[in-house]
Amino acid sequence: MSLTTIRSPPPLSDFTPLAEHQEKTPESFYDEKPILYYHGAGAKAWISKSQRGKLPFFPADLESAPSAPESSALSDATEELVEQKVDLFVNSQNLTIFSPAAESGLTIPYPQISIHAIKTLSGPDGAKYGSVYVQLELAEGGSDEEFDLVELTLIPPAAAPSPEQATEESGIAAAPKPKSETTKLFEAISECSNLNPDPVDQDDEDEDENGGRIIFEGDLETVEGFTGVFAGANDGGLPPALPGSGGWITAENVHEYFDADGNWIGGGPEEEEEEVISGELGDGAGAVHGRDEEQNVNGQEGQEGQEEGDSKRVRRE
Template sequence: MSLQTVRRPFAVDDYTPLSQHQQQTPESFFDGKPVLFYHATGAKAWIPKSQRDKLPFFPTDLSSEPTAPENSAVTDQAEESVEQKVDIFVNSRDLSLFSPSAERGVSIPYQQITIHAIKKLHSSDNSVAFPAVYLQLDLADGGADDDDFDTVELTLIPPAPAPATDASSTTPDDGDARSAEATRLFEAISECSNLNPDPVQDGEDEDDAGDAQILFEGDYEPIEGLPGAFVGSGNGGLPPPMPGSGGWITAENVHEYFDEEGNWIGGDGDEEEAVRGELGEGAGAVHPREEDGQDGEGKGVNGTGEEVEVKRPRRE
């Protein structure tokens, strides 16, 4: 899964609006149009000049210097940047950006976004701060899990919201409106990133925090299709003891079951009687292994009287 270059402009009709998605139950959670969480046209995209060849909508001959009013913050940048106007489509499948002037765009898998954060672009005199969303992309084939890094620093500056046309409406301060728009973009990317987690690599254990635990006894809700299994709590507590077990072996009572050398000594007689009463006569009895295939009366294997050589593999 890697970044894809796109030649056709993205369209709102390519997606299901989030408001519509939330009001209906989809026929399938895997097919159909991706859900559009955020959309903006005419946003500004900045990238360090030395990295512009890494994204297809930053061609050398069309990339321009940053424009006003955010260009007053260029002096705070560690490296000279170039700008491109883009349309932003934050959707449930990927982050899609398209530049009408360059006539090309990209679909960025969320697994390749290693960092995203709200960034303040301060003017040279610190009198004005322009909110933006900072992205660090890892374009290596393995994404964030690749040992070889090919990073790109991309800054997205959402367009300022249009002023309200209704005279009865109150128009928020331009700085507050810009900040709110950047927050909307950031939160949309965050939510869609959560919908597209990094795949589990070979040798890694899936994070099972909060998953149901399978227990085999107790007053718990049964699991359908698994007779005798019940759903336990996810708080890590011990399940109830098995019938006749006499309880759990803990640090407080381990001396009742093992000696100082770790040899099993069992519980007291009352518990052994409880086991027999629960499981029947003979429960808990230990039978010695018979040597050379003979039983206690000299009979051979399966009572045939024949001597059979029994070989056991030697284990170190």
């Protein structure tokens, strides 16, 4: 789904209010209307003059300056901004912004909102005004080398004092302070963004087509005490046993045992015989045998020699 320009505002009947959604169990999770988490009619949207024309509700020739009282926070601004009155529809499918004056709007998929945050605007008289900063990525799936970003400041409409606020201000009784419109707008965008995560890029997946391999890292006591990182087999098991009986795998000879993908390819340039004559000696090394014993081993004597031959090592020519 990509950014879509609209020429009329979506009717509220196209949405299910969040409070209504929370009070009932939907008959289907697929055929239900989008859930409306926040609706703000008469909000303000600011954008820099250099970015006019990038969004349909900000014409390239727009000259309307930010209005009071929030405009007092821009006295020291280094970049000139323009303002447009908009209606906000934060729903479970997208963020919709529509400008009645421009007779156009935009539906924005949440994955294309790269940043959103609460931004406090401070006036010279110490007054503070809440807003939500939104950074949009116009190019769907843009790469690190090619960005097309738009920075948008959304100022929600001021809410009328609730009965709880009026009671608290009169001093009759204390009541919990309600959330500001800025907080409601920010939390709605956050909640809906969580419902619409970025799509998974197949190139970023660690598993190959045959399944992922377990990576063992650290002191691998089960693999002859080697320390390092080893890739298991594609079926999730350990690689073939390392040659613990004859030498070490080092940076100089690791290519003889593993390929570039970490797969086991063999035991070095030459496989050693099961028994090495000029190296590690077998059982009975150093023992002195008489001539009779050697004949018995070769089966040249009688029954006595045959019995003893079962416990003797065969001499290799």
